[in-house]
Amino acid sequence: MSLDLPVRLRRLRRTPQLRSLFAEVSVTPGDLVQPYFIVPGKGQKAETRPGVGLWQLSPDMLREEVQQLAKGGVGGVMLFGVPDHKRDDGKGLEKQMAPLEAAVKEAKAAAPDLPLFADVCLCAYTTHGHCGLVKGNEIVNDESVAVLSEMAVLLAKWGCDFVCPSDMMDGRIAAMRKALDEAGQQNTSILSYAIKMASAFYGPFREAAHSAPSFGDRKSYQMPAHNRREARRELLADVAEGADALLVKPAMTNLDLIRDAREVTDVPLFAYQVSGEYAMMRAAGDAGLIDFERAVDESLVSIKRAGADVIVSYAARTMARK
Ligand code: PBG
Numbered sequence: 001m002s003l004d005l006p007v008r009l010r011r012l013r014r015t016p017q018l019r020s021l022f023a024e025v026s027v028t029p030g031d032l033v034q035p036y037f038i039v040p041g042k043g044q045k046a047e048t049r050p051g052v053g054l055w056q057l058s059p060d061m062l063r064e065e066v067q068q069l070a071k072g073g074v075g076g077v078m079l080f081g082v083p084d085h086k087r088d089d090g091k092g093l094e095k096q097m098a099p100l101e102a103a104v105k106e107a108k109a110a111a112p113d114l115p116l117f118a119d120v121c122l123c124a125y126t127t128h129g130h131c132g133l134v135k136g137n138e139i140v141n142d143e144s145v146a147v148l149s150e151m152a153v154l155l156a157k158w159g160c161d162f163v164c165p166s167d168m169m170d171g172r173i174a175a176m177r178k179a180l181d182e183a184g185q186q187n188t189s190i191l192s193y194a195i196k197m198a199s200a201f202y203g204p205f206r207e208a209a210h211s212a213p214s215f216g217d218r219k220s221y222q223m224p225a226h227n228r229r230e231a232r233r234e235l236l237a238d239v240a241e242g243a244d245a246l247l248v249k250p251a252m253t254n255l256d257l258i259r260d261a262r263e264v265t266d267v268p269l270f271a272y273q274v275s276g277e278y279a280m281m282r283a284a285g286d287a288g289l290i291d292f293e294r295a296v297d298e299s300l301v302s303i304k305r306a307g308a309d310v311i312v313s314y315a316a317r318t319m320a321r322k
Helices: 009-013 016-021 059-071 098-110 142-158 172-182 200-209 228-241 255-264 275-286 292-306 316-321
Strands: 032-038 045-047 055-057 076-081 116-120 162-165 189-196 245-249 269-273 310-313
Touching: 009 016, 032 059, 032 098, 032 316, 055 059, 059 098, 059 316, 076 098, 098 116, 098 142, 116 142, 142 162, 142 172, 162 172, 172 189, 172 228, 189 228, 189 255, 200 275, 228 245, 228 255, 245 255, 245 310, 255 269, 255 292, 269 292, 275 292, 292 310, 310 316
Parallel strands: 032 055, 032 076, 032 310, 076 116, 116 162, 162 189, 189 245, 245 269, 269 310
Antiparallel strands: 045 055
């Protein structure tokens, strides 16, 4: 017996070739950006925990790594600095960022044309671990913006293609654009972490960057996960201030906001599959509960389908090296 069906969706799913032909989105290494944590010293190259994808490298170890990823067609590399000393007055950034300066130069020597991104934030640079300057118990906005702008100018001068403010202070994009232009860095782009939630999924990152807050939390500057309209306001504010590209994070808990962002603006859109998302899949894989590689592939496809053009992910390295 057969059903009288005008529509049979399974017809186009019969073979791998058909499924591939009709795939609406796909993810290639060229869509991905790989994060690295730059530590001081020489000859350092290790994951914070085996398999967790958070690589801490000294600048000298970056060259070969970046060459390999460039050969594998990765879309870009994003650097986070882990300084050897912390201070709370926002002065002496250049010294604190010395390993990062060396790393930017290594990465550019290894692959001059590979887009190079660098995080702009104070959490790894201060003893209190907050993303801005602290006065009393307050994370102050405008003074922080001034220091973050200086940080962006240094990164631009050293050769970064994108500066990526992840601090969530108000007005940083406009201030940063102005500072970059005044410093003659008109060609440096700003990738704004426009929608960044105060999230439980950053744990492994804070271990890698030594950036956990020593008091309180980040809820007075990072966004509450509850608010869709507020997320839209964040996006529009950053576009108006001159952001070249926008980023939403975490990715998997905010797929709806990635879709909103895609529809609200035509600015290129990034999503960050953050450390806790990747580590969660890894831990479940290690426990024999899920197939890690398939889970990662599925998650990246979902993020792309939601509307992201580019995904920052700890999976980029593995995909590009395959
Ligand atoms: C710095 C920053 C964080 C992440 C990116 N930039 C951590 C935080 O806000 O505490 C998280 C990325 C990840 O978890 O992979 N502010």
